[in-house]
Amino acid sequence: MPIITIEKNYLDLFSEYLYKNMGIYIEDSKKNLLAQKLAKLMQEAGIENAGEYYHFIVSPPISERQKELKNKFIDTITVHKTNFFRENNHFEFIQRNISEIIETSQSAKFTNELRIWSSACSTGEEAYTLAMLCKEILPANVRPKILATDISPDSIRKAMEGIYKFGPEDNITNYYINKYFTKNGTQWAISDEIKNCVTFRLFNLVEPFPFKNPFDIIFCRNVMIYFDKIVQEKLVGNFYNVLGKKGFLFIGHSESLIQIKHQFTYHEPTVYRKN
Amino acid sequence: MATNDQKLLTFSLGEEGYGVSILKVKEIIGMLEITPVPKTPEFIKGVINLRGKIIPIMDLRIKFGMEQQQYDERTCIIVVEIDFKGVQKLLGVVVDMVSEVVTVSDDQIEPPPEYGKTAEHNFILGIGKIKERVVIILDIEEVFSCEEVLKMLENNSQTIKE
Amino acid sequence: MFNGFSKSQIGFRIILSILFVELISLASGVIMGLNIKSPTIIAACLLTIIISQLIAWFISENVKKSVRNVLSELAETSENLGSLSNELTVTGRKLADGSTEQAASIQETSSTLEESSSMIHQTTQNTKEAEILAKQTKQSADNGNVEMQTMLEAMEELKKSSTEISKIIRVIDEIAFQTNILSLNAAVEAARAGDAGKGFAVVAEEVRNLAQRSAQAAKDTAGIIESNISLSEKCLDISNQVSKSLEGINNDTHKVSELLEEISTASQEQEIGINQINKAISQMEHVLQGNALTAQESASSAEHLNTYSNTLKKIKEELTYLVDGGKEVEKRIIPTISREVEVKKEIKSQKLEVKIKPEIKSVPKVEEVKPKTEVKQKVEPIKLKTEEIKPKVEEVKKVKAEEVKSKAEEVKSKTEEAVEPKAEIKPEKEETKVEEKPKTEEAEKPKLELKPQIQPKPVVKKPLPKDTDKSVRPEDIIPLDDF
Numbered sequence: 001m002p003i004i005t006i007e008k009n010y011l012d013l014f015s016e017y018l019y020k021n022m023g024i025y026i027e028d029s030k031k032n033l034l035a036q037k038l039a040k041l042m043q044e045a046g047i048e049n050a051g052e053y054y055h056f057i058v059s060p061p062i063s064e065r066q067k068e069l070k071n072k073f074i075d076t077i078t079v080h081k082t083n084f085f086r087e088n089n090h091f092e093f094i095q096r097n098i099s100e101i102i103e104t105s106q107s108a109k110f111t112n113e114l115r116i117w118s119s120a121c122s123t124g125e126e127a128y129t130l131a132m133l134c135k136e137i138l139p140a141n142v143r144p145k146i147l148a149t150d151i152s153p154d155s156i157r158k159a160m161e162g163i164y165k166f167g168p169e170d171n172i173t174n175y176y177i178n179k180y181f182t183k184n185g186t187q188w189a190i191s192d193e194i195k196n197c198v199t200f201r202l203f204n205l206v207e208p209f210p211f212k213n214p215f216d217i218i219f220c221r222n223v224m225i226y227f228d229k230i231v232q233e234k235l236v237g238n239f240y241n242v243l244g245k246k247g248f249l250f251i252g253h254s255e256s257l258i259q260i261k262h263q264f265t266y267h268e269p270t271v272y273r274k275n
Numbered sequence: 276m277a278t279n280d281q282k283l284l285t286f287s288l289g290e291e292g293y294g295v296s297i298l299k300v301k302e303i304i305g306m307l308e309i310t311p312v313p314k315t316p317e318f319i320k321g322v323i324n325l326r327g328k329i330i331p332i333m334d335l336r337i338k339f340g341m342e343q344q345q346y347d348e349r350t351c352i353i354v355v356e357i358d359f360k361g362v363q364k365l366l367g368v369v370v371d372m373v374s375e376v377v378t379v380s381d382d383q384i385e386p387p388p389e390y391g392k393t394a395e396h397n398f399i400l401g402i403g404k405i406k407e408r409v410v411i412i413l414d415i416e417e418v419f420s421c422e423e424v425l426k427m428l429e430n431n432s433q434t435i436k437e
Numbered sequence: 438m439f440n441g442f443s444k445s446q447i448g449f450r451i452i453l454s455i456l457f458v459e460l461i462s463l464a465s466g467v468i469m470g471l472n473i474k475s476p477t478i479i480a481a482c483l484l485t486i487i488i489s490q491l492i493a494w495f496i497s498e499n500v501k502k503s504v505r506n507v508l509s510e511l512a513e514t515s516e517n518l519g520s521l522s523n524e525l526t527v528t529g530r531k532l533a534d535g536s537t538e539q540a541a542s543i544q545e546t547s548s549t550l551e552e553s554s555s556m557i558h559q560t561t562q563n564t565k566e567a568e569i570l571a572k573q574t575k576q577s578a579d580n581g582n583v584e585m586q587t588m589l590e591a592m593e594e595l596k597k598s599s600t601e602i603s604k605i606i607r608v609i610d611e612i613a614f615q616t617n618i619l620s621l622n623a624a625v626e627a628a629r630a631g632d633a634g635k636g637f638a639v640v641a642e643e644v645r646n647l648a649q650r651s652a653q654a655a656k657d658t659a660g661i662i663e664s665n666i667s668l669s670e671k672c673l674d675i676s677n678q679v680s681k682s683l684e685g686i687n688n689d690t691h692k693v694s695e696l697l698e699e700i701s702t703a704s705q706e707q708e709i710g711i712n713q714i715n716k717a718i719s720q721m722e723h724v725l726q727g728n729a730l731t732a733q734e735s736a737s738s739a740e741h742l743n744t745y746s747n748t749l750k751k752i753k754e755e756l757t758y759l760v761d762g763g764k765e766v767e768k769r770i771i772p773t774i775s776r777e778v779e780v781k782k783e784i785k786s787q788k789l790e791v792k793i794k795p796e797i798k799s800v801p802k803v804e805e806v807k808p809k810t811e812v813k814q815k816v817e818p819i820k821l822k823t824e825e826i827k828p829k830v831e832e833v834k835k836v837k838a839e840e841v842k843s844k845a846e847e848v849k850s851k852t853e854e855a856v857e858p859k860a861e862i863k864p865e866k867e868e869t870k871v872e873e874k875p876k877t878e879e880a881e882k883p884k885l886e887l888k889p890q891i892q893p894k895p896v897v898k899k900p901l902p903k904d905t906d907k908s909v910r911p912e913d914i915i916p917l918d919d920f
Binding site: 029030032033036037039040043079080081147149169199201203210211212213222224225226252253254255256258259 | 541542544545548549550551552553555556559719722723726727729730733917919920
């Protein structure tokens with residue numbers, strides 16, 4: 001049986017496909033890694049020819065198997081690093097400033113909702129963290145309405161299941177575990193109370209934003225590191241448009257809007273605010 | 276020209292304008308060094324030597340009881356001829372500034388106010404109205420017809436030699 | 438174990454000797470029956486046959502016992518093989534999951550670092566630019582200072598000449614005053630001359646007008662010059678202040694320049710550092726991706742192993758049936774086994790060819806790789822063992838069949854052959870047992886659920902992602918309209 005090799009031109013085609021369809025920019029130094037991932041995917045799919053696999057992924061899915069493999073492709077190519085209370089100072093920031101956030105929120109005023117969008121929720125930890133935080137700090141008359149989206153169907157599926165294992169890298173305290181989770185063997189299931197605060201949807205951030213109402217808070221952390229400046233600028237512009245007046249945008253700790261054009265007002269590191 | 280025209284030399288003391296018949300004026304000079312003369316009234320500043328003639332100098336401001344002022348480049352001495360016991364004598368009058376020579380007709384001159392016609396005030400010949408301005412026309416001989424000046428003239432002033 | 442093997446060996450020897458005795462008795466019976474036709478002899482022959490049949494029965498029972506022993510060994514081995522492969526599956530899965538998770542973490546770290554790196558790079562560039570600008574500013578301030586000095590001198594000159602002009606103007610004014618007085622005197626003289634002096638009076642008046650205009654002009658000029666002088670004095674003051682400010686700017690920009698140089702150096706160093714970290718991280722990234730892949734492979738290898746252990750169990754069952762039931766089923770079994778072994782060989786070669794293995798060699802520092810390679814190596818002896826067991830089982834089956842048929846010649850030759858593999862099996866089995874121990878310890882840890890594949894036919898491809906929950910299909914059900 002031959003070794004699975006991905007020819008350079010197919011590697012470039014895959015890169016181009018990823019950039020055009022998901023905004024994921026793969027620089028030349030990372031193409032090796034992409035090749036590794038593709039080899040794994042192809043082996044799992046039982047496809048030896050890179051061209052065949054490329055067309056299989058790129059063409060619109062017609063069979064259930066093709067759909068599954070495409071999902072697997074997206075899931076493997078994208079990175080799903082996430083934890084409960086990851087980069088906790090953002091949650092602390094919300095806790096500190098909650099009264100001002102509610103005061104400036106239009107939806108809190110008119111529909112008694114605080115609208116939050118976890119725009120790359122992966123397996124749901126960030127969205128559930130926000131939901132738990134809201135349960136703790138929101139006044140009784142304001143309900144959290146959290147939208148959580150991701151590009152990977154497999155991740156969304158796991159997020160909707162809401163079953164987790166807690167490892168040493170999870171920042172979650174026993175207080176939250178005991179209050180909002182129930183033990184299920186070696187795993188923990190998030191409570192329905194929290195689940196009901198979060199709506200999970202499949203959404204590709206490079207597509208046009210379809211939202212009807214403005215958000216008060218948007219989380220887009222450690223996503224733009226996979227995009228190039230052009231896609232970042234467009235995305236940040238779109239975030240600005242769907243945020244309400246004085247709404248907050250939170251980005252990852254290594255990220256900054258310094259190098260791109262945007263309308264946000266810098267609030268503190270990794271926290272930006274609409275005027 | 277129908278009436279009797281006369282020429283006046285106008286000068287000023289402070290804000291007020293004064294006039295004196297040009298026929299009484301011998302000459303106008305800038306300020307010269309005045310040699311004080313002891314035991315004379317305050318308004319007699321002293322004497323000058325004008326081209327060899329000793330002329331007594333009177334300060335009209337002091338004479339009129341006005342505030343004294345530092346002499347400057349505008350201060351002038353009007354040398355007038357005074358008839359003293361039939362003899363023409365020269366006398367220098369210090370004024371703030373000489374203005375001009377004007378011709379006035381009688382109808383431009385009004386008599387001095389009646390209430391001022393005391394012995395002290397009969398040195399005013401009339402009030403002239405020249406170009407919106409008021410000029411007090413002085414009888415310069417009368418201004419200085421006092422004991423001290425007469426004594427001074429008798430002793431120090433030189434007789435004009437015609 | 439050792440004891441069991443020696444027993445079965447003794448069993449074989451007994452079978453051989455009994456068969457030999459039987460042969461002799463049969464032969465002697467035939468000879469006797471042919472040559473001596475007496476009833477006594479016939480009775481003796483019959484007795485001999487009965488005795489030999491009894492002996493044969495006794496021997497066959499003995500053989501059955503031996504085969505059962507072998508079968509129980511086989512059962513035990515396949516049981517061990519089964520649990521071992523289960524453990525291997527679990528370990529492999531856990532390793533695969535861990536590696537995938539770690540790979541994701543590393544990949545995110547790598548991207549994060551790249552972002553930091555690009556920001557630091559930007560900072561370096563900006564600092565360098567700022568440094569150049571600071572130097573330019575310093576130069577400009579220096580130039581400004583020099584120009585200011587020149588201007589100060591010019592101002593001083595201007596002031597001096599203004600003062601000169603002022604003096605001249607005063608002279609002009611003086612002259613105008615004198616002229617005025619002269620004109621007045623002329624007017625006085627003209628007046629005294631009466632009518633004769635009238636013309637002269639006009640001239641005197643004109644002279645006086647000119648004198649007054651001169652005086653006015655001089656006065657105006659004096660005013661202008663006066664303000665010029667005060668302006669140039671002001672200018673001098675301001676210029677002095679500007680000069681001082683420029684001096685200050687000069688000093689400050691020098692400091693700024695120094696600081697920027699430090700920042701520039703620091704951020705350059707940072708950049709180099711971050712780049713090195715980045716390189717290391719991306720190496721780790723590659724290794725981890727490889728690990729994830731290899732771990733997954735060993736998991737699936739273990740799954741295949743499980744299949745083989747199940748096959749072994751089945752063989753044992755069929756053998757038991759043979760021994761106890763005595764029906765011919767080999768035709769069904771043997772092709773199954775040999776096909777499976779072929780498939781297994783295929784898979785093995787496929788596994789070995791996947792390019793990840795050399796990559797692990799190239800980056801040996803990563804600890805996690807080790808269990809995987811061990812697992813792979815351990816798979817080998819197990820495979821050997823199963824391969825070795827197969828001929829043995831075949832032989833045993835054949836012996837049984839032949840014994841039933843009582844074909845002495847074939848049995849003899851077969852038994853001679855059968856001795857050979859037996860000698861090999863003995864140490865092999867020992868070795869496998871010893872090797873199992875550490876594996877079992879290692880396999881204690883995993884708690885993951887495992888899905889052993891029980892189908893007799895090995896599944897090479899995994900067609901579906903494992904945790905597909907059909908009840909949740911977000912891409913099918915929900916549009917984003919409600920937000």
